[in-house]
């Protein structure tokens with residue numbers, strides 16, 4: 001994953017609360033290998049009717065090149081399915097601005113270079129009220145936590161750990177391997193201190 | 209030393225290092241994987257990495273497990289085969305379809321004694337909070353994190369704030385852990401506990417069986433908390449003892465000694481405290497498309513025009529999706545089918561509670577009963593519960609996630625209404641256009657008999673609610 005500090009693109013409003021992970025990607029699409037791309041599944045049952053025809057009034061269908069979503073509280077609540085983030089990222093979304101996010105969704109987002117930017121509910125109200133149906137230009141500055149949506153300048157909150165990760169495009173596994181000695185020592189200690197914490201051999205056979 | 213919470217103690221005993229920015233690297237005692245882990249194994253493969261601790265990693269087929277016969281569709285069979293292949297390739301014990309230990313990951317962990325007090329447990333599934341019922345630090349993670357745990361047996365995590373939800377008093381008859389959970393979620397909102405680790409305490413929590421405690425912790429995520437915990441006590445130890453992977457002999461004694469030190473110190477401070485009176489709680493049902501849309505079954509469908517301005521649009525949209533009108537009594541909502549199952553409510557006690565209501569009665573609508581595991585299935589059959597369900601006209605099927613997530617082909621048809629013991633009433637959760645009402649197993653049984661949402665309490669007269 002490559003890091004980023006500034007993004008310029010197009011913002012669109014998704015005027016709904018609690019867009020959960022089951023809406024972001026319905027479960028039936030989740031057996032697809034990632035290499036096939038998850039963009040078409042994003043918000044599938046809201047974007048397409050039962051016959052598979054795009055719902056013209058749905059914001060993402062009106063503004064197909066959108067890269068910044070502005071939406072309401074509790075975005076990404078629900079399951080741990082990272083596929084919800086894959087769908088957003090593969091569709092081309094780089095940042096979501098909302099008053100609150102599901103915790104697991106937000107960490108999954110950061111692990112895939114997608115910014116979950118927390119913005120005051122009042123500011124979201126104003127942004128959504130201002131946004132034309134055709135969307136507006138968007139500029140996000142990760143380093144100083146500011147964004148410009150249309151002609152409105154706002155600030156957003158992001159955990160400093162996550163900000164650093166997004167900017168550097170860090171891979172946690174690489175970072176963790178630097179602590180290999182500490183992990184190995186901890187394991188030795190642990191096995192000595194709490195042998196009970198390791199599964200007993202009893203039921204421990206592989207299924208035939 | 210300052211007073212510590214259960215969370216503090218669990219965190220400290222798993223922290224390997226803490227970075228300056230506050231991120232902790234934690235040791236993972238148990239890592240549970242299911243079919244959905246295919247993304248994570250693919251990531252591992254892309255790096256040419258191996259599973260660091262196959263002995264601490266356990267696989268189970270549940271999300272796509274067929275509940276009747278063999279997998280019907282090729283993509284479902286492929287998901288199951290991929291997990292079994294990945295497990296075999298990495299030397300991981302896997303409870304496959306033909307294994308008598310198979311079942312829903314959050315049911316079999318405790319059942320097999322893989323879940324113990326004092327452990328840190330991860331699984332690529334948000335309801336991993338279930339295992340917190342044993343006094344474990346258990347939380348759901350995404351695919352990138354699953355790959356990280358597979359490769360390193362550790363996880364980076366920022367310590368959440370501690371929150372205590374105390375249930376004072378005693379639950380009334382016909383009211384259970386599901387109602388306690390929906391009660392606090394309705395009060396605080398679906399994001400009400402975001403960023404917090406919940407510890408449940410109080411007389412009503414202590415009085416719960418381990419099954420009930422699991423239901424309560426399971427639903428923590430529906431109120432936004434990634435963690436839900438209950439301090440271990442004698443009931444916990446009795447439940448764990450003798451299970452296949454549980455410690456034995458000296459190791460058991462050591463374990464109990466350690467576990468007994470876990471409860472929060474009496475004067476430990478919590479960032480947030482909520483107190484609820486259990487004796488005030490009535491059987492609860494959901495009416496909308498978020499678990500926070502929950503009300504006592506004696507109430508009426510809310511009116512969007514009377515909802516707070518900010519909520520009005522969402523309430524209107526939820527009623528539109530659910531096909532309900534404002535002011536309608538909840539107990540008059542007719543259902544098309546019922547489902548009893550899922551990691552929330554498919555343990556033996558849940559099946560007993562439903563059977564106590566159904567015994568000698570007929571269901572007016574069709575429904576599925578899917579036990580949480582093959583062991584629960586066997587136990588229920590030994591007790592004759594399967595006959596009660598079948599004589600009532602419900603279908604008794606195999607173990608798995610089934611209609612909770614509708615991945616295995618068990619779905620609710622578009623526009624149909626289902627009274628369900630599951631955990632999410634999200635749009636489309638049980639199938640495109642499906643309408644889900646969440647409630648307890650006893651309440652689902654009552655809805656099956658009357659064909660509409662129903663207060664189960666009068667139906668329990670002269671019966672034990674199990």
Ligand code: SF4
Pocket residue numbers: 270271312313314333335550551552608609612613631
């Ligand atoms: S039963 Fe439902 S909530 Fe539980 S693990 Fe399975 S899909 Fe997830």
